[in-house]
Amino acid sequence: MVRKSKGLGDRHKKILAFLKAYQEREGYPPTIREIGEETDISSTSVVNYYLDQLEKMGKIERQRKISRGVRLANVSPLGEMLKIPVAGRIVAGEPIPVPSSDFSYFDAETSVDIARSFLPSDKNDELFALEVEGESMIDAMVNDGDIVIMKSTGAEQTKNGDMVAVWLPERDETTLKYFFKEKEGYRLQPANPTMEPIIVGKEESLEIKGKVVMVIRQVQKTVI
Amino acid sequence: MVRKSKGLGDRHKKILAFLKAYQEREGYPPTIREIGEETDISSTSVVNYYLDQLEKMGKIERQRKISRGVRLANVSPLGEMLKIPVAGRIVAGEPIPVPSSDFSYFDAETSVDIARSFLPSDKNDELFALEVEGESMIDAMVNDGDIVIMKSTGAEQTKNGDMVAVWLPERDETTLKYFFKEKEGYRLQPANPTMEPIIVGKEESLEIKGKVVMVIRQVQKTVI
DNA sequence: ATAATACTCGAACATGCGTTCTGCGTCAAG
DNA sequence: CTTGACGCAGAACGCATGTTCGAGTATTAT
Incomplete structure (x- = not known):
């Protein structure tokens, strides 16, 4: 445990990178569980925890309650x-x-x-x-x-x-x-x-x- | 009921168009139910029915069992x-x-x-x-x-x-x-x-x- | 030392969402 | 007329997937 509460942590970056890679590869966003698997997070709640943070930071946008409702924020919603x-x-x-x-x-x-x-x-x-x-x-x-x-x-x-x-x-x-x-x-x-x-x-x-x-x-x- | 089993029917086209529009607007594909709503199909089974046909025609690709696992076939999976x-x-x-x-x-x-x-x-x-x-x-x-x-x-x-x-x-x-x-x-x-x-x-x-x-x-x- | 905060886990829960089955009407071929 | 393919609806089923909760472990501040 090195870093604390400032800027993007290692996991934040990993999640962001995976989000992008997955979206490009599959054509749709990953599930919370898939994110966890890829980033070595064993609990869905932790993934959710980070996703919440990333949303607060404005890095991603989430559609609550719907599956795969995550997307990078910088890519314009209408597609690039x-x-x-x-x-x-x-x-x-x-x-x-x-x-x-x-x-x-x-x-x-x-x-x-x-x-x-x-x-x-x-x-x-x-x-x-x-x-x-x-x-x-x-x-x-x-x-x-x-x-x-x-x-x-x-x-x-x-x-x-x-x-x-x-x-x-x-x-x-x-x-x-x-x-x-x-x-x-x-x-x-x-x-x-x-x-x-x-x-x-x-x-x-x-x-x-x-x-x-x-x-x-x-x-x-x-x-x- | 006019057309029979040849080429793209009206509903096929509507579904295709919606798939594209939704993906561009939301950043991820729609659910079967969302497709049905938009194309005035009241039953998910009918949507599934058409989706199957479109897949056979090579117009779309489906990932079975996973939510929102539909994408247009022609758009390259690696990002457009x-x-x-x-x-x-x-x-x-x-x-x-x-x-x-x-x-x-x-x-x-x-x-x-x-x-x-x-x-x-x-x-x-x-x-x-x-x-x-x-x-x-x-x-x-x-x-x-x-x-x-x-x-x-x-x-x-x-x-x-x-x-x-x-x-x-x-x-x-x-x-x-x-x-x-x-x-x-x-x-x-x-x-x-x-x-x-x-x-x-x-x-x-x-x-x-x-x-x-x-x-x-x-x-x-x-x-x- | 104690408290507070950040981070993590696992599991239960609730719903989202694909799948499948039954049934009905229409139309063309036998 | 019967049969079967086709188009459609509705509901039930069950896995996929987001949410929430209780609890445990660090790290840092008081």
Whole structure:
């Protein structure tokens, strides 16, 4: 018996480690007895004792009375993964598909998993993904097959310098550009500095469908 | 009663969806009774009945006799997230950092989380990540700040058409290019078709540090 | 020395929860 | 019509699993 009542004891650490390992291995949390077995604690009450402490320390969360109702606290309750619905494809000559009004439900097949650690912690609903079709957005450093994660937003919330997806009805054109509001309308600046910006006059309509927050490219055996 | 014994029925789908949602929300699987409640099945035996079917179909895996012993079959039991060590930065004028010999251990702070669903299911060790510094790799559609996920590999396993990170000692140059072995040496082709390839002669040394499998760009308020 | 606190154990208890059995209605094939 | 497979309900059963209690042993403070 060395330590007393300060910080994490040896058993605390062992329990935490086991909780994590078990969850990852089995897909669900262990029972109190399983924890005891693994950490050489022969009594379920002792395990319960430590579990209580860990809960007080904020290390874990417990659902009382229900079996296997333990989970690590730091992993967000919704899982570390965020499922983002893929609304469709983004093509140069077609309007941008926007997710259906029912934003919360979507099929598992048409979604991508993104680690929460990548995304700003605030509103993570409003996100949707598009698959890029064609090479028309190379100037935005986005290629055919890339997946762009977008945050649903209108023209009002868009700030200068944001990269946005815009639909120009009068030109039948969809494009990804840096957005700048100017006196005489809007300037849509390609990411590639050597290319000329698109100037959209005040009278021309322009629909901002979303702000690009992330681009993902899977490089498979891309034979040129 | 419409359907008979073919494919996924309405209840199968509902159960599957609930399993997934519950697991993501609570961090552990539901009980049979909870499933029944959610899917409007009033008897636990019926839920069990469907669970058995789903198991036969290979949609779920069950651990008999233990509570909450159900999990989706497709989600990898080792966790859906893969932690990939960030070995360092990749700069045009410097050699590529390679992960230390101890490939398996690394700090949490210097790693990125990638959903397994993005990566080829086979060998997922050997992966490491680099942060791109500078704009020298724009021709590879990779910009300053991007994160490239690489698979550690040598020249032997590299196939034509792979995008690789190479270090050219004689030129003090690091670059990302599509790789082609040719009679007279190697051709390193930029992703941008308008740019000229680099030809590396047989006598010149060339070190392939890895194959690019994924590129991730987080678009924050990038003010041009 | 005595008391208080932290830690441990084992066992009993109460319920959570998977399993199994009986029975009922529907529908298609013989 | 009978038979059997299928979908369903409800209840009983029994093991799995969280909770609680009484008690014992250190370690530290008074």
